[in-house]
Amino acid sequence: MPEQTRPAARDPVVQMRQMTRRSLFTGSIAAGAGMLGLTWLGATAEDEGIPWPLRRVLTLNEGLARAAFRQQSTASEFAAQAAEEPRVNGSIGLDNPPPGTAAQIQVSSAGRELRVGVDVLKRMTRVEHTTELKCIEGWSTPVTWAGIRLRDVAEHFRLAGSYVALETPDRAYYVGLDAASALHPQTLLCFEMNGEPLSSDHGAPLRLVIPVKYGIKNLKRIGSIRFTEDRPADYWAERGYDWYAGL
Numbered sequence: 001m002p003e004q005t006r007p008a009a010r011d012p013v014v015q016m017r018q019m020t021r022r023s024l025f026t027g028s029i030a031a032g033a034g035m036l037g038l039t040w041l042g043a044t045a046e047d048e049g050i051p052w053p054l055r056r057v058l059t060l061n062e063g064l065a066r067a068a069f070r071q072q073s074t075a076s077e078f079a080a081q082a083a084e085e086p087r088v089n090g091s092i093g094l095d096n097p098p099p100g101t102a103a104q105i106q107v108s109s110a111g112r113e114l115r116v117g118v119d120v121l122k123r124m125t126r127v128e129h130t131t132e133l134k135c136i137e138g139w140s141t142p143v144t145w146a147g148i149r150l151r152d153v154a155e156h157f158r159l160a161g162s163y164v165a166l167e168t169p170d171r172a173y174y175v176g177l178d179a180a181s182a183l184h185p186q187t188l189l190c191f192e193m194n195g196e197p198l199s200s201d202h203g204a205p206l207r208l209v210i211p212v213k214y215g216i217k218n219l220k221r222i223g224s225i226r227f228t229e230d231r232p233a234d235y236w237a238e239r240g241y242d243w244y245a246g247l
Contacts, residue, residue: 074184074211084194085141094168094200103118105222106223107159121153121191122191125152127149128145136241146191166219169221182210189209190206191205205221206222207219208220212247216245231243
């Protein structure tokens with residue numbers, strides 16, 4: 001049999017040079033494509049404050065989250081001993097509330113408007129649970145919240161609508177909720193945190209706690225609650241975040 005010869009070994013220096021040239025070529029194409037994509041994205045029309053392709057993606061995410069949401073599905077609850085002090089993450093709407101509004105909230109539905117004292121709400125059925133406050137930045141903290149269910153308030157004052165809008169007294173911060181999430185059994189109008197009355201920087205005298213949503217929806221210092229058939233504005237959705245913001 002003729003003797004088989006092995007192919008000559010390639011010079012490793014030559015191989016490295018070829019690999020480097022290929023990498024540079026591939027990287028240049030990728031970078032160029034990325035720049036073209038960003039240029040195109042920046043030139044597209046905006047939809048609710050961000051380029052429409054990004055808004056389409058967020059709308060798709062919202063549709064999937066809505067489809068997966070179930071009223072009977074609840075956020076995980078923990079033992080009260082696991083509760084911790086959450087970060088003070090955001091103070092928009094907490095500066096100098098207009099006189100006389102901090103102890104009252106305005107509720108409205110279908111053209112009906114009334115002012116309700118926080119002391120009146122506190123006489124309704126008290127609910128307490130320890131759930132995680134989850135921030136869209138990636139951190140979470142178990143907190144024991146106490147207050148009244150928003151669904152109980154809606155039933156008591158005959159409030160109805162497909163959406164719920166909440167604002168701080170100065171209207172600087174505002175959130176929009178789908179009614180199914182707003183009326184979820186774990187959604188509270190909260191006046192206590194970890195066994196103590198709410199502090200000012202956590203939204204006293206009354207704040208929203210909605211464990212099925214990210215923290216950006218948990219509005220501090222409620223000034224008004226409005227039930228509506230039109231999807232309401234949302235502070236962070238106008239700045240490029242998902243309007244639904246469900247977990």
